[in-house]
Amino acid sequence: MKPLIVKLGGSVITDKSRPFSVRKSVLQRLAKELTSAKKPLVIVHGGGSFGHPLASKYEIAKGYKNKGQLMGLSYTHRAMERLNASVVETLQEAGLPAMAIQPSACAVVHGGRIVSIELQPVKKMLDLGIVPVLYGDAVVDHKKGMCILSGDQITARLARELGASRVILGADVDGVYTSDPKSGKKAKLLRRITPATKGKLSLGGVRGVMDVTGGMKNKVEELMTLTKFGIECEIANATKPGVIKKLVSGKRGIGTIIGDA
Helix, strand or coil: CCEEEEEECCCEEEEECCCEECCCHHHHHHHHCCCCCCCCEEEEEHHHHHHHHHHCCHHHHCCCCCCCHHHHHHHHHHHHCCCCCHHHHHHHCCCEEEEEEHHHHEEEECCCCCECCCCCHHHHHHHHEEEEEEEEEEECCCCCCCEEECCCHHHHHHHHHHHEEEEEEECCCCECCCCCCCCCCCEEEECCCCHHHHHHHCCCCCCCCCCCCHHHHHHHHHHHCCCHHHHCCEEECCCCCCHHHHHCCCCCCEEEECCCC
């Protein structure tokens, strides 16, 4: 059976205004909602207040420039391991047999893009009924020396390699807007984005909140690559109770659908 891939945004499961803060109650709710999935499940999560501050401080995304960044790479990876441990533990408490998969140990990255990724263990986990849990990570880069490998890029690559039935991206807004919905300006929610309507994308991101992986625009661009494989994606608000439960149970059209009608 084709797997369902769910990406939990870092802004959903952490408080980006407070470094290293997990929104435990939100994570617990999401874990319970994910138990409603009817298909094999793969979870990916973002960095939020764990990965972004350190990655920004040490300028990991810009590539290797000096030896001081080596500790930064190590610190950023360790911070993501800590967040991942909280996610896995919470999923297990909800009854899901979750196991962590470290992206920096299985992905070959060149110029910030995944060249190849070893997924045989992930495929076997899915066969057994295990829920693999991956995350945005600080990784070595064969061109830049180091970089941030976003959970969004990982999600898109997994969907393609695993032949996903669907991708659900849980964000902290209702979907993709014509402008930043948190800026106070009039922003229109786009119910569907296709390659033909891509020009209406919101640049995404909340002003004053750090995001080293490109915000909403990058999410949509990554997911848009899946349209040619016939994989439908949906971005919806995971901060609202019940939304993820409905989506993993098969409901569509709650947020913004990425793909042709």
